[in-house]
Amino acid sequence: MRIGVIGAGVMGSAMIKAFEGQTVLVCDKSLKKIEALGIKNGFTDPGEMISQVDVVVFAVRPQSFKLLAESIKIDMADKTVVSVMAGISIAQLQAATGSKTIIRCMPNLAMKVGKGVTAWTTT
Known part of the structure; x- marks a missing residue:
């Protein structure tokens, strides 16, 4: 499974770290943020990234x-x-993406150090 993360801010970067060992592509309007995470091949065009991922x-x-x-x-x-x-x-x-499979979650900042708790719901 290939995962694409749009947003390399605090929560995005914490999730990227949590997905370690998975194939993760990252998109952000700032390539500098992506490169700061140690990712060499980031995207600034979300559509280009989305076409290559499952999630x-x-x-x-x-x-x-x-x-x-x-x-x-x-x-999508x-x-x-x-x-x-x-x-x-x-x-x-669903209206914005056309996806039938939506997961909405609320992680907390402790996720940054691998100690977080996430509440979630799905369609």
């Missing part, structure tokens, strides 16, 4: 999601979509 993790600020979703011109119906964005409902995620 898409949205780890961006909720207020950035609408514009981001509108910019993605790729069908067959992708599993995972969101760590507060305030974005499963219905909104």
Whole structure:
């Protein structure tokens, strides 16, 4: 399974670290953030990354999601979509991505050191 993470901020980078040992692709508007994580082949175009993965993790600020979703011109119906964005409902995620498989989760910051707890729900 190939996992794509959109957003290399605090939560995104914690999730990337947690996925160690998996095939993980990373997309962020800043290549410097991606490179700071030790990733050499990052993406700034989410559509390009999404086309190469099975699971898409949205780890961006909720207020950035609408514009981001509108910019993605790729069908995600067959992708599993995972969101760590507060305030974005499963219905909104389904409408924006077309995915039937949505996982909405709320990790905490202890995840950064491998001691976190995550509450989640799915479709």
